[in-house]
Amino acid sequence: MRVLITGATGLIGSKISNACREKGIDVHYLTTSKDKIENHPDYKGFYWNPSEGEIDEKAIEGVNIIINLVGASIAERWTDEQKKKIIKSRTETANLLYKCLQENKNEVQHLVSASAIGVYPSSLEKLYTEKDQGVDDSFVGEVVVKWEEAVDNFKDLGIEVAKIRIGLVLAKNGGMLQKLKEPVNFSVGSPLGSGKQWQSWIHIEDIKGIFMYAVENKLTGVYNAVAPNPVTNKEMVNFLASQMGKPVWLPNVPKVALKLVLGDMSRLVLSSQLVSNDKIEEAGYHFQYLNLSKALEDLIDN
Ligand SMILES: NC(=O)c1ccc[n+]([C@@H]2O[C@H](COP(=O)([O-])OP(=O)(O)OC[C@H]3O[C@@H](n4cnc5c(N)ncnc54)[C@H](OP(=O)(O)O)[C@@H]3O)[C@@H](O)[C@H]2O)c1
Numbered sequence: 693m694r695v696l697i698t699g700a701t702g703l704i705g706s707k708i709s710n711a712c713r714e715k716g717i718d719v720h721y722l723t724t725s726k727d728k729i730e731n732h733p734d735y736k737g738f739y740w741n742p743s744e745g746e747i748d749e750k751a752i753e754g755v756n757i758i759i760n761l762v763g764a765s766i767a768e769r770w771t772d773e774q775k776k777k778i779i780k781s782r783t784e785t786a787n788l789l790y791k792c793l794q795e796n797k798n799e800v801q802h803l804v805s806a807s808a809i810g811v812y813p814s815s816l817e818k819l820y821t822e823k824d825q826g827v828d829d830s831f832v833g834e835v836v837v838k839w840e841e842a843v844d845n846f847k848d849l850g851i852e853v854a855k856i857r858i859g860l861v862l863a864k865n866g867g868m869l870q871k872l873k874e875p876v877n878f879s880v881g882s883p884l885g886s887g888k889q890w891q892s893w894i895h896i897e898d899i900k901g902i903f904m905y906a907v908e909n910k911l912t913g914v915y916n917a918v919a920p921n922p923v924t925n926k927e928m929v930n931f932l933a934s935q936m937g938k939p940v941w942l943p944n945v946p947k948v949a950l951k952l953v954l955g956d957m958s959r960l961v962l963s964s965q966l967v968s969n970d971k972i973e974e975a976g977y978h979f980q981y982l983n984l985s986k987a988l989e990d991l992i993d994n
Pocket of ligand 1: 698699700701702703704705722723728761762764765766777785806807858860861862867868
């Protein structure tokens with residue numbers, strides 16, 4: 693079996709690439725950086741420049757499954773230019789890959805793509821399942837809708853599509869945990885806004901596990917990828933501080949201060965998504981990390 697991975701050099705992509713190689717699955721990957729191209733028998737990089745419509749067509753040779761993880765970081769200040777980049781890095785890339793498949797003979801049957809739980813409207817009470825159709829009235833909501841539409845187009849080519857709505861990924865190096873750890877480390881960690889907003893987190897091992905499960909079991913449709921026990925922001929900060937052996941004694945950071953510092957992007961930290969993972973569990977996936985304390989114990993070295 694051979695997979696083609698976009699975003700293979702990123703936080704999640706690098707984990708999934710390694711998991712594939714360990715299972716004897718050949719990896720082809722597309723990268724925008726020529727210096728990230730490697731050429732091993734089971735791990736080959738190919739260049740693409742989506743904004744110029746350029747793609748090395750050899751990338752799809754012998755590929756059965758595509759894992760789509762490409763996307764410019766959403767945690768950069770949301771200037772107009774950055775907003776365009778965030779959207780295009782998800783839609784232009786999908787469209788370019790679509791065109792490449794349309795124009796070249798290939799054996800691709802399945803696409804497993806990243807998406808995000810940020811699509812669900814922010815709410816302190818509602819528990820979201822994949823059946824909920826509402827869209828958050830923020831930039832993130834807009835991004836996810838356009839992203840999932842671009843991914844759904846692949847069905848026109850006879851390709852089965854799975855969309856994995858990823859929660860807040862907790863990993864040792866990089867991602868959200870790194871950002872949360874910094875203030876706590878200097879003993880200035882405190883809940884953000886009311887601290888009551890839900891944070892549906894997932895350990896990186898489980899995100900890797902769910903993508904591999906989707907590939908191996910040919911899952912199709914939408915799946916939420918979050919751990920079974922989401923926490924509020926206040927609980928997240930308290931668990932983190934306790935694991936790091938630091939106090940949390942400062943008052944919450946007021947919403948208005950966050951808006952001043954982060955602008956529109958404050959939505960990212962203030963938004964509340966309480967998300968159910970029943971569907972992926974019912975599909976047979978067993979989570980490795982169910983509780984935040986266990987996940988942090990694994991990820992934080994004291
Ligand atoms: N981490 C999370 O908490 C989280 C939560 C929800 C959803 N997701 C989604 O899951 C996917 C993977 O996340 P991640 O954390 O692994 O991301 P990441 O570490 O930022 O990696 C994303 C990869 O996308 C490529 N890329 C970045 N900007 C690009 C651009 N403008 N044009 C084309 N390619 C670009 C880069 O690959 P090259 O440099 O090799 O080209 C990069 O390695 C993303 O789509 C992200 O939005 C992540």
